[in-house]
Amino acid sequence: IVIDMENPAKPREVGRWALPGMWAAGGETMTMAGRVALHHAVIDGSVAYASWRDGGLTLLDISDKAAPKLISHTNWSPPFAGGTHSALPLVDRGLCIVADEAVLDIDQEPMKYTWVVDIRTPQNPVTVATFPTPRDQDYVAKGGHFGPHNLHENRPGCFQSSEIIFATYQNAGVRVFDIRNQF
Template structure:
């Protein structure tokens, strides 16, 4: 029997690496969902998604790959019950105009790709039956005009929620999707920040060098908690899924650097954890933070604290991005806690935080994976540095984290 030695983490505290997978030779990972013992992983470069059998998390086994249509990204996906929803969008990082990350993060995508003639990609959401987990079977497709969908929130039932860049808009907006018949999904409602509907005669109201675009929304009850990159945070009333209404809008960029990525509601505590993504190397976009908001009064969210930052070494000068990227999102069927929060911190790995006292969050564990063995990211000049991207914690408390180049890290929390 050949023994596979695990890559040696660069740093760990209260966490232990127990498994690792190169995802069948495609180690570029973005979003990961673990469902019924299988990890579904969207790729940044490999144009498709992979399936890894993690029923034994110490011995993950590649179990399949589903290719995307030509020219198409499958960076994000969502699994619940027997359905897997996979985003389809133009593979922007394969476009030479986005070779410099700054172009992607500091101006509207529609501005950059203006004048594209041929439409050589698929835009929308593909729906797979995963009743046989390692053999996804496509059963439906929501086709859209435009660049496509960036991210989805789907936790079962009739409704899904996506960020989509449609023709006629400057960047990604909020859509509600009706899945009453998953074979024939329909767009039901939409909402955008004022200034984004260019075809409707709206004009940009935000400063040059800022990007107003929905990253995604997390839904709790009839409220969508939506993150708009440099446009901040909105709470939307979606009681009527066909007509979302604004409850409140907060934006702290400027003075802070923007990049609002994830807003995680903790409804039992009237708290909201809001993460700003670091998007440029060596903190060129400023220090990025994870905020705690008090949302007892939804019309007036108030920030009451920030999470402590990794301090055991100088991560700013380590290379690539230092700062938050994503949170474990407390999905039904996964690990759910309103006091223990997991986040990825890019070149500073995976972090755990205790927010029992929401005014004084404390870091309780960390693991920084080894540098990637090889580079999958084809953009020129990207440093060979870990960029822990997504994090998913299963119901048993096992942590799964992806990297753009470094494969899937499976981690045990010891806190």
């Protein structure tokens, strides 16, 4: 949903977009498996980078707020476990960092990953690397959730970098990654 917040006391919906099959009220039927729901989108210019849990990543053209348009949709689940939670566009480098959230204890779901996606051609995002999985301790034996959760989103007024990425990693804490070499 695109919401006009010009008057914060009276927010109003001005547009909306959903993955095909999500509009049950309009007679659509979901064909994707798993938990397909928008977690949130990060906006850069006129593009929304939206994380759809088991529905993957979409890039949406929001230049017309009343009528968002799909630029591309990519989903690596299956074969990977899904749970797309956070997308961090690094437009100056033609990259988007995407974290798939660990939502169950590690003995109950496959390992989740943080992906490096090449978005130089927004109509065709291509995964080029994954962040290394923390191995400085036996986090699986530690128990609980183990895997990615959230990314520092380079919001205005805070530290911003297209080379240093901060990521929370459930029971493995905060991790800092140098991606000067995105591969």
